[in-house]
Ligand code: SF4
């Protein structure tokens with residue numbers, strides 16, 4: 270922090286934030302490369318040193334979608350690969366340890382919503398991410414569990430990847446292909462437009478995989494903890510939270526919507542050192 274012409278200017282963003290940005294960019298570029306190369310391979314001009322994997326092969330939610338079919342018959346739902354089960358098997362234990370880090374650090378759809386949200390933040394300032402009336406917002410946040418149940422039910426009973434026709438993640442990285450259903454493109458478009466007003470609208474209200482991972486917030490080992498003794502009660506942590514969690518009113522964040530982004534911590538925004546921390550232990 271330096272003072273210039275009477276203004277305090279932050280020269281560097283805090284460390285944890287930079288690391289998250291780099292990780293998000295890495296996975297965004299990786300998934301883009303995989304999606305583009307898959308199309309190139311289909312046209313006979315794939316990049317030689319890259320695998321020809323489809324997006325389905327690198328989506329851990331596919332492992333959740335096919336779980337019933339796999340347990341019942343040993344088979345996978347068509348288009349889902351073994352790798353999806355492996356990825357799901359990695360992401361879930363990670364979530365039990367650290368919470369939904371997949372959402373906050375890896376998922377490129379979450380990242381893209383954040384990028385669009387920067388426009389909204391610039392335009393609406395403090396009003397951004399506060400447009401949905403609280404009562405409605407509280408109800409809508411459980412809709413993703415309904416969507417999860419529907420996806421699991423229709424996948425299990427039909428044996429096909431029904432969610433593909435509605436999946437904005439698949440549409441985002443395949444919008445140039447005829448494989449993408451118009452419904453998925455429409456949902457992607459609505460998600461991106463809403464992101465100008467609400468931070469991560471798909472994650473908050475609709476994502477079935479976010480719903481699965483969100484449950485781990487109740488049991489996770491490492492969580493966001495706030496030291497009441499040093500808290501200045503200025504609400505900075507809550508204002509910063511993309512999921513509108515009122516961090517400044519709890520000792521431990523157990524909210525099902527936390528995405529482990531660490532934006533509320535003392536490393537990032539809380540002005541008091543070691544007051545909002547990501548830990549498996551306790552705080553004073
Ligand atoms: S909630 Fe869904 S879309 Fe959002 S970051 Fe998590 S997996 Fe991605």
Ligand code: SF4
Nearest residue numbers: 510527528530531533
């Ligand atoms: S509580 Fe903290 S870690 Fe969780 S979503 Fe909000 S800002 Fe991110």
